Amino acid sequence: MFASSHMTQALDTLGKALRHNMLVVATCRDCERQARFLARDLATFYGHGRDPFSLKFRCTECNKHNCRITLMDNPYDRTPETIVWRPVKVKL
Template identity: 30%
Template sequence: MAGPMDSVGRAAKANMLLIVECRHCYHVGRFKANDVAKVVGWNKPLEAIRFRCKQCDRKDTVVKTQFIDQDHPPKGYIWVLQKARG
């Protein structure tokens, strides 16, 4: 058991997805917690992470966590961190 998911780092260590849902248009995005932790920091609380909705361009989102079942990966697109070109 991983314990309460109070930070993005804890979710990353548990190999979880962050499910981000827009409260306005209900668009859903899925992100690997490990990738998000590399950008926002490992100690950032989940409720403090700000995402902008790709559909309606608002920042009113809710972040939830989901375990990744290796035998049955989630359906749908998962956003991954892209390395910057140098």
């Protein structure tokens, strides 16, 4: 009786992840190094309609593009060990 499709929807865009204050986590499949990004920053950089699972990340440790993308809740009680990266454009 109370089941509704709008109550459970997939977070398939950066805009939806932004509304839920999510982090986008890129984990290298080869060396397991992780990088965390605010969905807000990535949505500003790539656009709110972009699928977060289509983003391409490069591991700074092993220099490969083989990353697994996951979404996670933003820990409000952030500890000093949590590092959040910000995307930037670099002109070469």
